[in-house]
Amino acid sequence: MRGSSRQGLSVRSPCHPPPGVSSRGPRGRFGRRWQTDAVSRKSKKTPTSLVSVTDLEHAYGHRVVFDHLSFHVRAGRCLVLRGPNGSGKTTLLRCLVGERPTSGTVTFDGRRVDESDPRFRADVATVLGDLDFFPDLTVLEHLDLLARAHGQAPEQADEVLEAVGISDVRDQFPGTLSSGQRQRLALATAFVRPYRLLVLDEPEQRLDTDGQAWLAQRLAADKRAGAAIVMATHDPDLAAAVGDDVLELGA
Numbered sequence: 001m002r003g004s005s006r007q008g009l010s011v012r013s014p015c016h017p018p019p020g021v022s023s024r025g026p027r028g029r030f031g032r033r034w035q036t037d038a039v040s041r042k043s044k045k046t047p048t049s050l051v052s053v054t055d056l057e058h059a060y061g062h063r064v065v066f067d068h069l070s071f072h073v074r075a076g077r078c079l080v081l082r083g084p085n086g087s088g089k090t091t092l093l094r095c096l097v098g099e100r101p102t103s104g105t106v107t108f109d110g111r112r113v114d115e116s117d118p119r120f121r122a123d124v125a126t127v128l129g130d131l132d133f134f135p136d137l138t139v140l141e142h143l144d145l146l147a148r149a150h151g152q153a154p155e156q157a158d159e160v161l162e163a164v165g166i167s168d169v170r171d172q173f174p175g176t177l178s179s180g181q182r183q184r185l186a187l188a189t190a191f192v193r194p195y196r197l198l199v200l201d202e203p204e205q206r207l208d209t210d211g212q213a214w215l216a217q218r219l220a221a222d223k224r225a226g227a228a229i230v231m232a233t234h235d236p237d238l239a240a241a242v243g244d245d246v247l248e249l250g251a
């Protein structure tokens with residue numbers, strides 16, 4: 001565990017605390033760039049809080065990844081998770097979308113998160129890790145299936161393909177795509193459907209410069225449209241372009 005002088009946020013790394021720092025003391029820190037009221041030691045549940053996290057802890061066996069973590073995310077805001085490899089960003093994102101934490105609560109729109117709840121699934125889009133695509137569905141067929149499942153017009157898949165910049169591979173199978181094209185397809189699976197909360201794990205990875213710029217613009221537009229975003233990223237430019245609040249996990 002490194003660093004302990006923190007403004008109220010509790011994040012714990014898997015490592016040992018330094019001398020004088022309680023193993024249950026507050027950890028993590030606010031980024032300086034984004035003054036925030038969305039991340040606080042004590043979660044303030046307001047009518048516009050879409051996501052509320054209260055006293056969250058997650059451990060793998062005896063290894064505590066974080067504890068005493070409380071924050072909330074409002075509609076139209078983006079919370080950026082930062083921190084070195086292994087600091088717990090993915091684990092936290094997974095807890096937001098249904099992985100059972102060791103203790104603490106996560107609510108979405110006032111209800112405890114339950115990934116089997118159709119309302120939750122309708123409202124929350126995720127791009128977490130490398131997605132498993134059906135090997136014998138084309139790029140277009142994947143998006144078409146998702147668009148229809150979420151009640152979208154048939155042309156929605158084509159529009160998103162165009163927007164994400166992979167319309168030229170629309171008839172290819174996922175196994176034939178480059179890694180950057182796969183990432184664009186992964187993002188398209190979220191963008192082809194409506195959502196109130198978007199949860200992203202390093203969405204910038206494997207994107208070229210144009211793709212990164214487009215992604216930042218798209219996420220900014222999502223916020224203006226009222227979506228909440230929680231995003232782990234190692235890209236300071238993307239964080240600066242989209243983030244309103246930042247939660248740094250230590251290591």
Ligand SMILES: Nc1ncnc2c1ncn2[C@@H]1O[C@H](COP(=O)(O)OP(=O)(O)OP(=O)(O)O)[C@@H](O)[C@H]1O
Nearest residue numbers: 014060065083084085086087088089090091092232
């Ligand atoms: N299923 C698991 N079983 C045991 N330990 C795990 C498991 N998943 C993650 N961990 C451990 O939990 C810690 C946090 O992992 P996590 O993937 O959340 O980190 P991260 O901040 O997302 O890292 P990165 O920046 O590399 O993506 C790591 O030490 C990791 O080894």
